[in-house]
Amino acid sequence: MQRKNGSRSEELNFISSFLSSSESFHSFIRRNPIGGTYNESNITIIYGNITRLISDLELTRYSLLPNIKPIIIYHLDHLKSDLKKLIELKHSLHAGAVCSEKAKADILIITKDKPYYISFKDITKEAKLGQFSSHLQLGQVKLEGGLKKFIEIPAAKIIHTNSNLTFEQFNKLNSGNKKWAVYKSLYDKDFQRLVDQMMENAYAQLYTFCHELTKDIDLLLEFLTRTLVGNSESVLDDFYLVMGDSFIHVKSVLNKIKKLNPEICTQEFISRNSKKSMLLSIRIKDKKYWITKIEPSFDGSRKNVSQTKGIIYYFQEFSDNVNQSYKSLLIDVSENKFG
DNA sequence: CTGACTTGCCTGCTGGTCGC
DNA sequence: GCGACCAGCAGGCAAGTCAG
Incomplete structure (x- = not known):
């Protein structure tokens, strides 16, 4: 898999890889860069103002996806905090799970069984x-x-x-x-x-x-x-890092x-x-x-x-x-x- | 010498908190 | 409930350093 170095939009690549067509998602977010809801058969993607991510975006797909069946994917970074509070309520997440200054997840995936809080670390550069x-x-x-x-x-x-x-x-x-x-x-x-x-x-x-x-x-x-x-012990069980091709369950790795x-x-x-x-x-x-x-x-x-x-x-x-x-x-x- | 990269520092912004 | 304040973050920038 080749991915563009220095891209700040790994999350979007990751999200689009769950879809049958990256292209139609790509053209949707280009047409609606300040936020929207994208629906495809049985996956819904909700995102905020991602104008800054889109300018040099070239969607490339992950070939090694974790075995997750998303129902809803939230791109959290640019969502307003009142909407994040609603997300917590709607999916019965712990208070502050996505809406607090300590919350570190970049995206949230809701599945039938459990939430996945996912944060992306660029392995090509130090931060x-x-x-x-x-x-x-x-x-x-x-x-x-x-x-x-x-x-x-x-x-x-x-x-x-x-x-x-x-x-x-x-x-x-x-x-x-x-x-x-x-x-x-x-x-x-x-x-x-x-x-x-x-x-x-x-x-x-x-x-x-x-x-x-x-x-x-x-x-x-x-x-x-x-x-x-982040500080929220409550999300640790369901918290993952994406680094390159690795999908890491933080709690078990630390154990x-x-x-x-x-x-x-x-x-x-x-x-x-x-x-x-x-x-x-x-x-x-x-x-x-x-x-x-x-x-x-x-x-x-x-x-x-x-x-x-x-x-x-x-x-x-x-x-x-x-x-x-x-x-x-x-x-x-x-x-x-x-x- | 010069352009590219690295490093440390600074700023602007955001969102939370606290006291009224 | 609201304004003032402040911690923390991301990103930018410039000085320093290195390689050619």
Whole structure:
């Protein structure tokens, strides 16, 4: 099977592969790009505004489809949230299964027996696993980001000429960001000291976080679950990933990983540009996979940047010439590569 | 040197939440 | 019930780096 690299519309390829004719579906969505309901004999497809996906779409069919008999397929990404709530009600799904910020499924397939929540991961390119700036708690382990420090600046000083921003930039900001924009400019030494302190603290937290994760496979697997499936425990039983030709039931693969009794490692990594981060890896037998690279960043540390967000932890996919990323881990384990 | 690719950072947006 | 606020996401962009 050949599929176009860099296509952002794998979901549409996947959906159309269940139909007897991709062409008529293709022409339907081209005629109705801002949303619609497509019916073919006994399959209904419901989608939202997919204009951006259609421009360079070339539908190619999956030859290896999982054994599913869809009745309704929802392309969730661009559906309005009130419609998603209705979907949850109509099919008696758990609250928040498709309509919550933690919901990660790209499409939902309703069959006679059960729902399939499906998320697509492009194996041809690396992507972020996620990012967050508030509070991540796994068991007793936590990472704390953001910018909670309180600063006081007289209201009269909070004007655009006291910042290093343009008038337009400044006026788009909320009051908190305006205050920081002025603070960065008027008290730059103090601000720089604060940034340095917070970064140091972030690295210290991250170091502990990663070392704690190496001691407890359950924590690591919970991290993967949250990242891939979202917070909703309720969908885990029915959650699948499509990666290339693999159709992966996340829960069973994670269980298999646990049974393989992997060794978890962490190490510091310094990028070519000297940016420090932490790597997490898993070793099963003699094969090692990088789970993720975690790097803290103080977003908005420069004076001429409008939004001052503070510490954000970025979870990046990572691989190198020797070892591959979490995607290969999931694929290999699902194919029983380790027995 | 130059064009292509990588990496880190920034912005705009969205949708949830919270307090009134 | 509503506005203000904020976390999180995706995508873009530019500086840095590499290969030829």
